[in-house]
Amino acid sequence: MLITARSHLILKPLLFFTLSLPVKGQVLPSDGQYFEQEFDQTKIIYSKEYTPLIPSIKNKIKNLKAIYKKEYNWALDEKMSLVLSSPENFIGNGYATIFPYIKTTFYPGGGLYLDSFAIKSWLDTLIIHELAHLYQLSSKKGLSKLNKLIFNNNPFPGLPFFGWTFPNTLLPTWIIEGNAVLNESRFLNGGRLYSGESLALFNALLFDNKFNPNWLINNHLDFPFGREKYIIGGHFSYFLSQKYGIKKTNSFFMEQANHYWNPLIINQTFKTHFGKYYYELIDLFIKYSKKKYQSYKKSVEPSLYKSVTLSPMSKNKNKIHFLISKDGKSPLSLVTYNIKTKIFSSKQTLLKKGKIFFKNNTPFSAHPELYENKAYIFALWNEEKKMWPGTQNKIIMDIKNHKWLSFDSKKAFETPHLYIGDKKIGRCHSQAIFDKNENAFCFFQKGEDRILLKNNKPIFKYKGYYGKISDIHDQVIYFMAKVKNGSSLFKYNFKGLPKRISSSDAIVEAKILNDNEFLVAETFSDGHHYKVIKKDMDLEQLPYFKNLFENKKIVIEKGKEKIKSGKIYSPFKSLRYSYFQLQSTSQNFGLSAYWEDPLKYNALSLLYDISDDKTNNSYSHSFKGLLSSQKDPLSWKLGIDLKKTDYKEDIYKDISEINILLSAYYPFKEINQFKLLSGAFISKDLSSNNANTGLELSLVKDEKYFLSYNSYKKIKGSLGLSKNLSTKKNLIKVKGLYSKDFGGENYASIDTDFSWTDATTLELNGLTENVPYPNYTLSQNENISSFRLGLKSTTVFNKSFYFKVFPFSLRRSALSLIFNNFTNNLIDKSHWSTGGVTLSTEILISHISPLKINFSLLRDFQTKKTFFSLTLN
Numbered sequence: 001m002l003i004t005a006r007s008h009l010i011l012k013p014l015l016f017f018t019l020s021l022p023v024k025g026q027v028l029p030s031d032g033q034y035f036e037q038e039f040d041q042t043k044i045i046y047s048k049e050y051t052p053l054i055p056s057i058k059n060k061i062k063n064l065k066a067i068y069k070k071e072y073n074w075a076l077d078e079k080m081s082l083v084l085s086s087p088e089n090f091i092g093n094g095y096a097t098i099f100p101y102i103k104t105t106f107y108p109g110g111g112l113y114l115d116s117f118a119i120k121s122w123l124d125t126l127i128i129h130e131l132a133h134l135y136q137l138s139s140k141k142g143l144s145k146l147n148k149l150i151f152n153n154n155p156f157p158g159l160p161f162f163g164w165t166f167p168n169t170l171l172p173t174w175i176i177e178g179n180a181v182l183n184e185s186r187f188l189n190g191g192r193l194y195s196g197e198s199l200a201l202f203n204a205l206l207f208d209n210k211f212n213p214n215w216l217i218n219n220h221l222d223f224p225f226g227r228e229k230y231i232i233g234g235h236f237s238y239f240l241s242q243k244y245g246i247k248k249t250n251s252f253f254m255e256q257a258n259h260y261w262n263p264l265i266i267n268q269t270f271k272t273h274f275g276k277y278y279y280e281l282i283d284l285f286i287k288y289s290k291k292k293y294q295s296y297k298k299s300v301e302p303s304l305y306k307s308v309t310l311s312p313m314s315k316n317k318n319k320i321h322f323l324i325s326k327d328g329k330s331p332l333s334l335v336t337y338n339i340k341t342k343i344f345s346s347k348q349t350l351l352k353k354g355k356i357f358f359k360n361n362t363p364f365s366a367h368p369e370l371y372e373n374k375a376y377i378f379a380l381w382n383e384e385k386k387m388w389p390g391t392q393n394k395i396i397m398d399i400k401n402h403k404w405l406s407f408d409s410k411k412a413f414e415t416p417h418l419y420i421g422d423k424k425i426g427r428c429h430s431q432a433i434f435d436k437n438e439n440a441f442c443f444f445q446k447g448e449d450r451i452l453l454k455n456n457k458p459i460f461k462y463k464g465y466y467g468k469i470s471d472i473h474d475q476v477i478y479f480m481a482k483v484k485n486g487s488s489l490f491k492y493n494f495k496g497l498p499k500r501i502s503s504s505d506a507i508v509e510a511k512i513l514n515d516n517e518f519l520v521a522e523t524f525s526d527g528h529h530y531k532v533i534k535k536d537m538d539l540e541q542l543p544y545f546k547n548l549f550e551n552k553k554i555v556i557e558k559g560k561e562k563i564k565s566g567k568i569y570s571p572f573k574s575l576r577y578s579y580f581q582l583q584s585t586s587q588n589f590g591l592s593a594y595w596e597d598p599l600k601y602n603a604l605s606l607l608y609d610i611s612d613d614k615t616n617n618s619y620s621h622s623f624k625g626l627l628s629s630q631k632d633p634l635s636w637k638l639g640i641d642l643k644k645t646d647y648k649e650d651i652y653k654d655i656s657e658i659n660i661l662l663s664a665y666y667p668f669k670e671i672n673q674f675k676l677l678s679g680a681f682i683s684k685d686l687s688s689n690n691a692n693t694g695l696e697l698s699l700v701k702d703e704k705y706f707l708s709y710n711s712y713k714k715i716k717g718s719l720g721l722s723k724n725l726s727t728k729k730n731l732i733k734v735k736g737l738y739s740k741d742f743g744g745e746n747y748a749s750i751d752t753d754f755s756w757t758d759a760t761t762l763e764l765n766g767l768t769e770n771v772p773y774p775n776y777t778l779s780q781n782e783n784i785s786s787f788r789l790g791l792k793s794t795t796v797f798n799k800s801f802y803f804k805v806f807p808f809s810l811r812r813s814a815l816s817l818i819f820n821n822f823t824n825n826l827i828d829k830s831h832w833s834t835g836g837v838t839l840s841t842e843i844l845i846s847h848i849s850p851l852k853i854n855f856s857l858l859r860d861f862q863t864k865k866t867f868f869s870l871t872l873n
Contacts, residue, residue: 025600026105029633030374031088034569034599040065041079045569045598047086053123053414055561057082060127067552071250072135074257077148078102080134081598087393087410088375090368094126096133098166099153100578103598104130109368109378111395111412116508118195118466118482119184120429120445123414125191129184135250136176137168141258153579168253170263170846172217173226178233179250182241185234187552188447190465193238194548196480196487197466198231200506200523202289203296203486205232208525211286213279218802218809218847221707223308223527225328238548239285244274246549264807264846296485298522299504303529304344305335308707310521310528312355312431313511315471320511320519321356323349323365324530328707329745334363335530339513350383350673350703357388357399364388366396373633373667378409385673394419400434407432418442418456426456435472443467448547452477452492460492463545470510478512481543489518490543497542501535571601571631587612601631620645636664658686674701674715694722694731709796709814709842710747713740716769729759737770745798751790758782767869772856773820773834774867780825787823792816794840802844809844816840818858832862 036045039058046054061082069075081103085091092109110122119125140148147165168176185191192198205211205228216233219226241249255273256266270278307324309332314321320337324346332353335346354367357380364380371377371387378395380388395407395416407416407428418425418432418440425440432442444451444458451461452469466487468480477492486505492498502518508528509521516535521528574597583590590609596602607624622643629636641659663681670676677700682693698718704711720733732755739749751771755762762784766775771790778784794816801810816838824830836858843851856869 025630026083027085027089027599028374028376029630029635031086034086035566036569036574037564037566041076042082043079043598044082044084044566046084046566047088048565049087049410050084050413051565052563053084054566055563057084057123057127058561060124061131064128064131068131068135068250071247072139073251073254074135074139076102076134076138077140080104082106083598084108084413087413088377090376090378090393090409092122092368094130096130096137098134098138098169100594100596101153101576102134102138104134106130106413108413109409111407111409111416114416115430115466115468116195116197117190117192118198118464119190120465121189121414122412124187124189125184128187128189129180132180132183132250133176136171136179136253137166139168139253139257140166141254144257151580152577167257167259167263170848171253171256171266172847173219174216174229174233174236175266176233177229178235178237179253181230181234182237182246182249185238186246186549190445192230193234194465194482194545196482196543197468197508197523198234199482200486200508201227202231202235203293204298204506204523204525206286206289206293207296210525211282213282213804214802216282217804218844219850220800220802221798221811223525225308225707235289236282236285239288240274240281248274264805293485296505297503298506298524299502299520299531299533301531301533303531305346305530306524306527307521307530308527309353310508310523311353313470313509313519313521314356315511316356316358321363322509322521322530323351323353323356325353325705329705329709330712330741331703331705337519352381355397357396359388370670372669385670397432398434400436400438403434403438405432405434405440426453428453430467431469433469433472435475441469441472441477443469448545450481450543452479459494460498462498462542464543467543468508471512473512478510478518480507480510482545484544486523489520497540500537500539500541502533503536504533569599571597571599571629574598575602575604601629603628616647617649618645618647634664634666636662638662656687660684660686673703674699689726691725692722693725694720696720708741709745709812710741710794711739714738714749724759727759729757731755731757731759731762735768739770739792745796747792747794747796749790749792749794751792752788754785754787756783756785759784762786764788767871771818771820772838772858772869773818774858774860776822778824785825789821791819807846809847811842811844811850813839813841818856832860834858834860834867836867 032047034045034047036043037054040062042061044054044057078101083105085105085107087108089107090109091107092112094106096104106126117125144165144167153165181192185193201224211232237249252273256269259269267278270276270281274281305324308328309325311323318339320339322335323332324335325332331348331350333346334349334351335344337344351363351365352367354365357364362382364382366380368376368378369381369385377393379391380396393409394404395409396404398405403421406419408419411417415427415429418428420440428442429445430443432440434440439455441452441454444453445465448463449461450464450467452459464482466482469477470480471478479490480487481490483505487508488500488505489502489507489510490498490500504522506522507520508523511519513519518533520533521530575595576597578594578596580591580593588609588611590607592605592607595604605626609622611620613620620643622641624641626637626639639661643657645655647654661681661683665679668676668678677698680695684691696718701715702711703713714737716737718735722731733753735753737749737751739747741747749770751768755764760779760782762778764776764786766773771792778786794814796812796814798812800812803809818838819835821833822831836856838854838856840852840854843853845851852873854871858867
């Protein structure tokens with residue numbers, strides 16, 4: 001058997017034809033028909049459930065555009081696409097992008113944020129917040145404006161940064177998101193500037209001196225994991241607006257748009273625009289805030305548990321349950337407090353973050369989950385991701401005597417509808433709770449008034465947008481509301497005014513234990529601390545409220561246009577030119593163009609390439625086209641590759657090739673947290689008899705947590721079969737992987753693969769998913785086989801170095817030890833092994849985008865040769 005090997009340099013290669021997972025679309029496949037309407041240089045693409053909302057949305061966008069155009073001193077320079085994803089995509093998110101064209105996408109799952117965001121409508125919040133992003137990020141001046149005219153939304157060819165086209169995309173996240181939070185809070189819809197929970201976090205970070213420029217400007221890995229960009233940034237933008245006015249604050253982005261040479265330097269922009277340097281204004285902001293909130297206070301009782309996430313508390317038979325995450329890198333723990341015995345207990349669980357309910361002593365968590373690969377829906381789920389029957393599309397908030405108090409998740413985009421069982425009670429703008437007699441309580445927002453409802457009838461009201469019901473005991477209602485320095489605990493007994501019962505300004509969750517004691521969660525600078533505290537106040541007063549802005553009625557105005565269904569959305573007809581790229585090296589010149597539809601159902605890419613191969617003394621010209629679709633669970637790619645090779649000295653060697661390929665991917669249903677995936681392809685060279693086909697089946701269980709460097713636990717197995725239809729030769733590949741974090745981000749994995757072919761050569765391609773090894777080619781007459789066993793141990797080092805201006809920061813790194821043992825040919829066995837190290841470094845580029853650089857140095861212990869690989873991902 002002949003064995004050859006070589007080193008390899010792999011820089012995240014983009015294979016033109018690939019049998020792999022499809023690019024993630026905007027919405028889940030098969031989530032229903034979409035429609036579209038156009039107006040005022042805007043295209044709305046929406047699910048049919050939202051047809052009645054379209055006139056109002058149109059009116060709000062039209063009015064907001066007029067305001068933003070004046071304040072940002074900029075008009076959107078191309079048609080905007082707005083995607084309203086269907087209720088089958090119940091995700092609490094939304095985003096705006098200006099590449100490859102101006103688009104914003106709204107997901108309907110934000111009803112869970114009504115309390116913490118202090119908002120009336122999730123839909124209105126997205127309209128205001130995300131539209132502000134489009135004006136911020138698309139603003140251009142000078143060369144960036146000229147570049148847009150010539151190259152559309154492409155980075156200037158040959159330059160390594162994005163600033164030529166969109167200078168403001170490289171602004172610090174806290175400036176971009178903070179400005180959007182400022183605007184989010186202006187239009188009688190509440191907003192995070194009115195939230196007591198947000199203010200509690202702000203002050204916790206402020207008085208622990210977290211507000212340093214390095215920490216603010218970089219997307220670090222510290223608590224609260226990016227949320228501070230919105231909260232601190234929002235208060236900083238409000239500080240600027242009070243000092244210089246809203247228009248001056250918003251028009252900052254047009255001033256910065258002229259800084260395309262080095263968009264990371266913003267100090268001079270602040271000086272030019274506001275008359276004070278960036279760091280000078282940060283210092284003034286900190287001093288102003290510490291003086292304003294100098295009486296901020298937390299409770300003195302000891303912390304019993306700490307969590308980097310916040311989940312609602314629930315009561316069940318004299319027990320209080322809640323989920324905590326100690327580090328964001330490992331499974332959650334389910335904590336139980338026995339009110340009678342006053343004993344805490346906790347155990348690790350695979351439940352996801354959400355409110356806890358029990359069915360036959362089995363805990364279920366209320367959260368959205370991917371269901372049968374068809375819909376991302378809200379329900380009650382247990383550890384095996386099995387749904388509590390009957391809870392599909394119900395946001396369960398309380399259970400009493402087998403009755404559910406819930407929102408209908410399909411009607412929660414604009415304002416949630418409250419139900420007891422299947423009986424509709426009315427609309428609410430907060431989480432809801434039962435009393436012992438099955439009366440439903442929640443808050444309703446009317447203008448600036450926060451109104452407590454009992455079975456949809458008003459009980460009392462106060463000025464403000466933040467109010468969060470926590471418990472009901474002996475006909476007394478306990479709730480969190482805003483105080484001057486944050487969020488605190490109040491009670492209301494149906495007489496007079498409510499009473500503040502705790503001096504703490506940091507309480508964001510609470511349950512009553514007795515008349516004088518409470519189990520609470522307080523927000524600190526390092527997480528949420530759970531404590532048992534005593535009532536230390538009994539002061540009759542209303543929650544704190546101050547109107548921060550001159551009222552704007554744009555958000556509550558309804559459109560006068562009649563409701564119409566719009567035309568059916570066609571992915572192919574909606575394909576839109578997105579960008580082109582020039583690529584040039586000493587031997588290659590390439591030009592590629594790309595089209596996609598706004599929902600990313602379909603994409604078309606075209607590539608023309610000229611290559612000068614000096615080794616073979618030849619020129620090659622190739623044209624490649626790829627059409628892909630993922631509108632249905634069965635996604636596919638259809639490609640063609642035309643290539644002509646001209647030999648400079650021998651025209652008889654000239655070759656013309658025409659290759660076509662069809663590949664498909666289908667995810668089968670999930671079984672006990674294992675996902676069964678399949679892919680297949682067939683390719684044909686029309687200029688010869690060469691044709692290939694293949695099939696791959698994979699079974700994957702991947703347990704990930706939001707801060708993990710690697711998956712906490714991963715199990716993967718795959719079977720690949722391929723056949724050359726011309727030579728009738730076969731190839732079989734079987735792979736397996738098990739990896740786990742054994743504590744403290746110390747990972748270990750075992751990685752195996754078996755390959756067999758009845759051809760004369762077998763390629764062992766170098767870099768596997770987890771364990772790299774050199775490229776090997778095995779050759780003999782026929783029936784070649786190879787079995788590899790790979791072992792790997794990894795230790796993560798959470799040492800970071802962040803910079804204010806220098807565009808590369810170190811977030812963390814990892815060192816891995818690797819060993820591979822090869823056994824070749826089942827009959828005439830031969831063995832050899834490789835080993836080495838991998839240094840993996842997570843770099844933060846331009847303060848924003850993480851990139852992993854992996855350098856592996858390996859040694860073949862038999863040939864004494866050294867190999868290396870470099871990957872980026």
